[in-house]
Amino acid sequence: MTPKKHQQTGIKFKKPGLYLLFSIFYLGSALAFPALAEPLLATPAAEGFWLWKLLGRLHPLAVHFPVTLLCLAAVLEIATFRNFTSRLRPGIDLLVTIGAAGAIISALLGWLLAQQEDYAGDLLALHRWTGVATAVLGAIAAILLYYIEKQERWPLIKVYRGVLLFTAIGVTAAGHYGASLTHGDVYLTSVMPWTDDYEATPAPEKKFNLVALQEKGNLDAAKELELNVQVRAIFAHSCYKCHSADKIKGELRLDQKDLVFKGGKSGPIIVPGQPGKSELIRRITLPRSHKESMPGKGKALSTEDIALITYWVKKGAPWPDKGQKSAFRIAELKPRSPNLPPPTQNLKNPVDLWVNQYFLKNKTAWPQVVSDRTYLRRIYLDIIGMVPTPEEVQKFSEDSRPDKRALWVRQLLNRQDDYALHWLTFWNDALRNDYSGTGYITNGRYNISDWLYKSLQTNKPYNQFVKELLNPTEESKGFISGIQWRGVVNASQRVEMQAAQNVSQVLLGLNLKCASCHDSFVSDWKLADAYAFANVFADSALEINRCDVPTGKMADTRILWEELGAIDKNAPVKVKLQQLADNLAKPQNGRLYRTIVNRVWGQFMGRGIITPVDAMDNEPWNQDLLDWLASDFVAQGYNIKELIYLITTSKTYQLPSVGIKDVNWLNTPEYKFTGMLRRRMSAEQFADAVSSVIQPVYADSAVQYNPAGKDKPNPIKTPFVRASLVKNDGFLTALGRPNRETVITSRDTQANLLQALELTNGKKFNQVLQQGAENYMTRFPQSDALIREVYRKAFNRAPLPQELTVAQQMLGEKPNSEAVQDFLWAIVMLPEFQFIY
Missing domain, CATH: 1.10.8 (Helicase, Ruva Protein; domain 3)
Structure with a gap:
């Protein structure tokens, strides 16, 4: 549509001269034939003059500017398709002009970067030519815009808009190829569940700094093992797609010790002790555009990963011998009840008797216990999640009974609703239960809030709690039902495998996620073990998939520890779940009860007796304390409140809190227990504290969870809506509440930028x-x-x-x-x- 009258846009175009045309010609020819531009450089590219290097490395910074401007200009042109002279015209003109100039500058900087750095390959050529095309098309669009507006050549509007649209497409493609050069050619597809490159397995925890900082001289056996596990983790996540039993590219396998040191068709890839002579190190340090760069598929190795593998080779590439029983610590499955140390004059609580032995061994003196005010606030926040009122503090201070601390703990444990409302947060995280989120709208996920709240309120025995999760009723089926994701998902994320992973993690303190994709590199669990356990939850036998590739083998059906009992693989799934519940919850399963005792201890003390709490094969700082607490827990009728009472009335719990400077130290063998760790309030505790001190954060009762039902009066009587009952929002998210689409058994308590912004604005x-x-x-x-x-x-x-x-x-x-x-x-x-x- 031709404008009847051209409106002044406010942008003053100068007449396009020979300079702009020469710039376009020179840009295309220089990028296509670098030798043409060589004379303009005072120093040849081979010499690497620092200024050209600096300018080249500005390319990633400069390139984002024209990408944004040109794409936005194209969107605005579409929005004003029927009105070329709209009020948005001055802005569009400015976007096109600056975007085109920025594209030319970015392309020139990109050419400098390619000349000064070691880039090559087909991907670079694609990135180069799409960049050239973008710059040229952007300049043409700017010239057409000049002729349209200054010389009123209205028929060129369609041509201009077509060129601008292709410019936006070109700049998007150039950006994609640039990202692929930096991050690998599956940078985008690796996060798309429907592609072959999808990588759903979580990345391993990075511990390189821990190993390097702890080293003093030669590595001891434990550090050699830790170092080897970390290297194998990188191999599994980044290399197994091409170099494992399922695919042997270049005759190289990296999943077994003898095959790693044998090498591939080009010979050995590792020279122990000599990283500079090792082909493996050469390949992983090549530029991503190089045809020999490794890994060839997926994300590039991080600088930390490369440093770790190099460090491993430098230390002789240690790898546990194949002949030994296991390279990993395996915790005892059976329960154990060690004899309690005799009581002393000042110590009667069993927790204190075990800790006293530990303190004597480590030459640690018992500090004085905390004041009444500190203790009262501590038990209020830890047991019911709220701060005490001034009246409660006054009453406690006036209580003259010698055992008043124990009596007040019991009093708090008897506040059933307050107790349930606080611990609802802990179990919602662990059982990935929430009030809204992925799966609820599509009926691909089930809420267990009613069952969970009532179980906590009535202090349901833990063995029965576990049985109802494993062999669920309609109200408790949400945990093992998992999330039915829409569309195609990785085989390790189907609901039966989710159940196997979540049950093993939450109830048994075992990470089965790696073994759900391939044989684990952090334990002795195999892919076949994970699928056999997942089969317990399946209506029909599952086919084993290794790294999401079907193997043609059907999985067996069994519990992870067969000594706990058998599962009838031919039985209906309901019968299998009944057998699973009975076998896992029996008293002989010491691991189940050590896991819950360790979690509760971690909630009150800031760190488990074993850490992380999901890795129960790790070494505890006090094995006797853990074993005795677990056996006593069973003897007391699986009563979590009695476990809490035992811990919170101990002198150990009443010791002054301990501050830490480096959270990484908590997971090291050098950790020594000296008292409860100082902890930041959880999101829910903070919200409730603000509600009680200043003003209710959540005052609208309509948004809270109601265990009586949507249309019935809420039986929970609280002075304000507790944060554990409400749907997640920006405030709680900023303070650390997760989305609960996965199991969460510990939250990050460190302050962050998002929290700072939420608490200020x-x-x-x-x-x-x-x-x-x-x-x-x-x-x-x-x-x-x-x-x-x-x-x-x-x-x-x-x-x-x-x-x-x-x-x-x-x-x-x-x-x-x-x-x-x-x-x-x-x-x-x-x-x-x-x-x-």
Whole structure:
């Protein structure tokens, strides 16, 4: 459509001259024939003049600018298709002009980068030519736009728009090829479940820094094993697709020791102790565009991975001998009940008796226990997830009974609703249960909230709790049913395998995810073991898939530890689940009960007796304590509240909290227990603390979970809606609440940028502060009374003289709303509020 009257756009085009035409010609010819541009460089490319290198390395930075501008210009042209002279025209003109210039500059910088660095191959050629095409087309679009607007050649509008559209397509393709050069040719497809390159198996945990920093001289046997496991993890995730039993490219296999050192058709790939002479190191350090670069498929190895493999070769490429029973520690399955040490004059609690022996062995003196105020706040947050009220603190301080701490623990455990509401968070994470999210709309996932809440409220015995999860009723089937993902998924993510992975992780402290894809590199579990366990949950026999490739072999049906009992592979799935529940929950399965004891200990102490809590084959810092707690747990009728009572009434739990500077130290063999670790509140604890001190964060009862049903009165009586009951939102997510699409057994407690942003500019939090400020000002018009009340509720104490002075200066004699908001914000940001001491 030809405009009746051309409107002034506000963009002043200069007449396109020979310079622009020469730039286009030179750009295309220089990139196609680099020798033509060589004379313009003061220093030949081979000499690597630093300025050309610097400019070349600016290419990744510069290239994103024209990509954004040209794509946005194309979108706006489509949006204004019927009105070329719309009000958006000045902006579109500017986007096209600057985008075209940026594309030319980026292409020239890219040419410099290719000349100065070691890039080659077909992928580079594709990236180069799409980049040239983008720059040329962008320049043509800018020229056409000039002729249309300055010389009113309206018939060129369609041509211009077509060129601009192809420019946007070209710049997208160039960006894709550039990403493939950097990250590998399956950079995008590796995250698409419907492609052959999909990599659903989680990446292994990186521990290179841990190994390197701990080394002093030669590696001992334990560190050699750890180093080898980490290298094999990299091989499994990055190399097995081409170099394992299912595919042997270049006659090279990397899944067995003898085959690794034998090498491939080109000879040995490793010269132990000499990384510089090892073909493996040469291949993984080549540029990604090089045809011999490894891995040939998938993501490129990270700098850390390359450093780790190089370090391994330098240390002689240690690998456990094939003849030994196992390279990995295997925890005892059977229960064990060691004899308790005799009580002392000051120690009676069994936990303290075991810890006392540990302290004597490590020459650790018992510190003084914490004050009443600290202890009360600690048990309130740990048992029911809330801070005590000033009235409760006052009552506790006036309690003169010698065993008042134990009595108050029992009192909190008897608050059934509060207890259930707090521990609902722990079990929702572990059982990947939530109130909304993936699968609920499509009926591909089942909610177990009613069953879970009632199980916690009634303190259901743990063995029965486990049985109802494994052989579920309609209300508890959501855990083993998993998530029925829409579309094609990796074989290791079908619901039967999800059940096997989740049951082994949550109930048995075993990572079966690696073995769900291939033979594990971090344990002795095999692919056949994982599929045999998954078959327990299947209606029909499963075909074993190795790295998502069918093998033609059908899986057996059995429990991971056959000594626990057999499963009838020919029985209906309901019968198999009954057999599984009975066998796993029997008292002879010491692993099941060590796992839950270790998890509960970790919740209260900040670190499990074994860490990580999902790796129960790891070495505990006190085997006797763990074994005794597990056996006593069974003897006490599988009563989790009695376990909590035993831990929280121990002198061990009452010791001063311990701060740590490096969280990595917690998972090292050098860790020594000296007391509870200082912990940041969870997202739900923080939200509830803010609700009780300032203003309810979640005041709308309509968004909370109601165990009585949607249309019935909610039987849960709380002063405010507890955060454990509400659907996830931006506030809770920022504070660390996960989406629960996978099992979560520990949360990251470190502060992060997202949390900082939410607590400074978050809409929900700011509304809470505003409403809280108004309420406090109404009740306490004078700043002195307001300050004292806030300190009393937030910290269960009066402000110190210096704190009172600073707060009074902040608020003035008669505070306004903004000043009170700032004061409340400062209070909840203090470590004394946010941490469990």
